[in-house]
Amino acid sequence: MKREQLTILYDGQCPLCVKEMRHLMKADSQHKIQLADINAPDFTTRFPEVSHQAAMSKLHGYLEDQSSKTLVTGLDVTYHAWRLVGKGWLIAPLRWPVIKVIADYCYLKFAKNRFTLSRWLTGQSRCQSCSIDR
Incomplete structure (x- = not known):
């Protein structure tokens, strides 16, 4: 079995992104x-093929198994993340052909306006010291 x-x-720096x-x-588990x-000082050194500007415009990720490494973006990253933790069924409909087109469009609008949405939903548009603990 592949270990993905x-x-x-x-x-x-995005409160909604950090919350997710x-x-x-x-x-x-x-x-x-x-x-x-993407704001870490070593980001461009570790991921030279992804510009900071591209990473700011939409989510990027690397899906890996023993034999390959694939760059995925946008809601595909979100789908694979939740799939890997056993909850892919929650977001799978967003990858269905007709819904995918609409969902991807909405996601790009969300990504472009995430700091404004964060301010409305959390009271802060950017994190100064957000942390993520496992």
């Missing part, structure tokens, strides 16, 4: 998910 892992390149990563970490903050 996912490295998620997330925005550690916290939920994932709590559900990830088998440690299949690794996180990399």
Whole structure:
């Protein structure tokens, strides 16, 4: 059986993004998910093929098994993350052909406006010292 892992390149200054990563970490009992903050000083060194601007515009991740490493983006990252922790069925409908087009469009709008949405929903648009504990 393949041992899959996912490295998620997330925005550690976005309160909603951090909240989602916290939920994932709590559900990830088998440690299949690794996180990399796109604002870390070593981000461009560790992930030179993903520009900071591209990472700010939508979620990126690396899905890996013993034989391959694939770059995935947007809601595909979210789907694989929740699938790896056993809850992929919750988001699977967003990957169905007709719904996928609409969901991806909505996701891009969300990603572009996430700091405003964070301010409305959490009271802060950016984190100054957000942390994610496993």
